Amino acid sequence: MAGVGRRVRETLPLLPFFTVVLIFLIVPTVTVIVSSVYADGVFSLDRIAALFTGTALTALANSVLLSGATAVLGALLGAVMAWLIVSSPPASMVRRAVLSLCSVLAQFGGVALAFAFLATVGLNGVLTLWVQQAFGWNIAGSGWLYSLSGLILVYTYFQIPLMVIVFIPALEGLRDQWREAAVSLGASTWAYWREVAIPLLTPAFLGSALLLFANAFAAYATAAALVSQGSPILPLLIRASLVSEVVLGQAGFAYALALEMIVVVAVVMLAYNLLVRRSARWLS
Amino acid sequence: MRGAVRAGLWVMFGLFFLFPLYAMADFSTRNLIAGGRTGQAWSNLVTDDALYQSIVVSLLLAVFTVVAMLVLLVPTMIWVRLRAPWAKGLIEFLCLLPLTIPALVIVVGLRNVYLWVTYLLGESALTLTFVYVVVVLPFAYRAIDAALSSIDLQTLSEAARSLGAGWTTTIARVVVPNIWSGILSAAFISIAVVLGEYTIASLSGYETLQVQIVLIGKSDGPTSVAASLATLLFGFVLLLILSLVTRGQRSRRSRGIEPGVTP
Numbered sequence: 001m002a003g004v005g006r007r008v009r010e011t012l013p014l015l016p017f018f019t020v021v022l023i024f025l026i027v028p029t030v031t032v033i034v035s036s037v038y039a040d041g042v043f044s045l046d047r048i049a050a051l052f053t054g055t056a057l058t059a060l061a062n063s064v065l066l067s068g069a070t071a072v073l074g075a076l077l078g079a080v081m082a083w084l085i086v087s088s089p090p091a092s093m094v095r096r097a098v099l100s101l102c103s104v105l106a107q108f109g110g111v112a113l114a115f116a117f118l119a120t121v122g123l124n125g126v127l128t129l130w131v132q133q134a135f136g137w138n139i140a141g142s143g144w145l146y147s148l149s150g151l152i153l154v155y156t157y158f159q160i161p162l163m164v165i166v167f168i169p170a171l172e173g174l175r176d177q178w179r180e181a182a183v184s185l186g187a188s189t190w191a192y193w194r195e196v197a198i199p200l201l202t203p204a205f206l207g208s209a210l211l212l213f214a215n216a217f218a219a220y221a222t223a224a225a226l227v228s229q230g231s232p233i234l235p236l237l238i239r240a241s242l243v244s245e246v247v248l249g250q251a252g253f254a255y256a257l258a259l260e261m262i263v264v265v266a267v268v269m270l271a272y273n274l275l276v277r278r279s280a281r282w283l284s
Numbered sequence: 285m286r287g288a289v290r291a292g293l294w295v296m297f298g299l300f301f302l303f304p305l306y307a308m309a310d311f312s313t314r315n316l317i318a319g320g321r322t323g324q325a326w327s328n329l330v331t332d333d334a335l336y337q338s339i340v341v342s343l344l345l346a347v348f349t350v351v352a353m354l355v356l357l358v359p360t361m362i363w364v365r366l367r368a369p370w371a372k373g374l375i376e377f378l379c380l381l382p383l384t385i386p387a388l389v390i391v392v393g394l395r396n397v398y399l400w401v402t403y404l405l406g407e408s409a410l411t412l413t414f415v416y417v418v419v420v421l422p423f424a425y426r427a428i429d430a431a432l433s434s435i436d437l438q439t440l441s442e443a444a445r446s447l448g449a450g451w452t453t454t455i456a457r458v459v460v461p462n463i464w465s466g467i468l469s470a471a472f473i474s475i476a477v478v479l480g481e482y483t484i485a486s487l488s489g490y491e492t493l494q495v496q497i498v499l500i501g502k503s504d505g506p507t508s509v510a511a512s513l514a515t516l517l518f519g520f521v522l523l524l525i526l527s528l529v530t531r532g533q534r535s536r537r538s539r540g541i542e543p544g545v546t547p
Binding site (some may be wrong): 002010011014015017018020021023024025026027029030031033035075077079080086087096099100101103104105106107108109110111112115116117118119120122124125126127157160161215218221224228237238239242254255257258261262265266269 | 290293294295297300301303304305306307308310311312316356357358359360363364367368371375378381382383384385386387388389390391392393394395396399402414415417418421443474476477479480481483486492494497498501502508509512515516520524527529536
């Protein structure tokens with residue numbers, strides 16, 4: 001009995017934390033999962049079935065395309081930029097500033113990034129006006145900024161910095177001794193990269209790309225600020241079905257869409273964790 | 285040759301990232317009617333009532349969230365390390381869970397919970413504090429965890445306790461001063477997250493800064509752009525100060541700024 005008493009005393013101080021997480025994280029998540037298969041207390045797969053109809057499938061396909069394209073672009077360009085940063089002097093002010101800017105853009109940008117591109121290539125954007133004066137072209141024409149291609153541009157603007165932040169630790173994990181060992185065995189720089197560095201970095205690179213995919217797939221603020229009409233991607237379709245319950249002819253459809261988002265993000269993050277574990281074997 | 289490639293790449297990335305920021309500064313100071321420059325959009329940040337109110341609300345939310353997060357997380361994490369190590373895995377899992385469950389999903393499932401919250405506490409944007417505490421958990425957890433890992437918590441607390449300090453004194457006067465850099469990181473990052481949060485606030489119908497920026501953007505572009513640039517600059521300065529203040533205090537692997545899903 002004394003054991004039980006101690007266990008209770010040990011657990012008691014953890015209760016406030018568990019309570020807040022339970023109410024504001026677990027309950028909403030469970031609500032989403034349960035409500036997507038229960039309508040008015042009756043089990044029904046109608047809402048799930050509605051995920052496989054026209055609008056929802058189009059939105060899902062667009063979201064996958066947007067996330068995939070920006071994950072690939074962001075991972076490739078971000079890896080190059082991470083390499084540039086790692087090979088610059090470690091404690092310099094420039095490096096600190098670049099890293100701070102990266103984390104602001106990657107994690108806290110949201111709405112602001114939409115307005116950054118409106119001010120750049122929007123109808124009255126600075127670049128738009130420059131190009132118009134210099135060449136007479138209208139680069140903001142047809143409103144492409146508000147469509148999928150515009151979203152790809154704006155998302156790339158926060159995906160590259162995110163890649164920089166998650167990929168730099170892997171690059172820093174490459175030890176100088178490995179290069180020295182390779183060179184002393186007669187390897188050229190190119191051979192070192194091909195035979196040693198790239199194979200070591202591949203799991204981390206793929207893992208980071210997956211994280212970028214999940215990041216873009218779940219991102220809402222930037223798209224919501226940019227696209228005020230129509231719902232080309234999944235997060236905006238969730239907005240539409242939240243704001244107007246019957247817009248899709250199906251009350252509570254937002255739950256099923258949110259479930260779809262949980263499933264996709266969870267699968268991607270699971271794969272990410274597996275790759276990170278693999279990468280940590282060498283680069284830690 | 286190598287140097288030229290490197291310089292070329294720096295210029296390319298520099299242009300891509302800095303030009304939109306320059307464009308924001310240009311756009312927000314342009315006088316659309318008379319031509320030339322004007323500071324109207326920037327002065328709107330304090331003179332426009334709705335915008336100013338929303339800035340106050342967002343700043344208050346940031347303060348409340350930081351305080352609630354610290355009060356909730358710091359004692360819990362210390363306690364887990366000292367007295368309840370069996371729960372460490374669970375706490376870590378729960379703290380990192382918001383990375384896998386997007387804010388958008390939380391807000392969809394939050395309606396019933398908030399019916400109760402507003403019933404008990406009244407209709408106020410400040411009730412967002414609770415859900416924001418959850419949203420900042422992954423960032424805060426990593427910063428505090430890194431700081432706790434770098435000190436000998438067991439010895440410190442045993443020394444304090446054997447000198448007669450109670451648990452509250454041990455935590456507040458012995459442990460906390462030793463993990464100051466982690467607490468500062470957690471606080472700064474949480475402030476940046478809260479000031480930039482749009483998803484939950486807009487879909488719950490509260491007028492925070494970001495929500496107001498989008499609303500104003502429909503009629504007054506320059507003011508929205510000015511406010512957006514101001515938040516980006518504020519976040520940048522915050523994180524830059526952080527990286528200078530915590531210089532050398534933490535090891536390479538424990539930097540507070542870590543991967544996460546954008547709000």
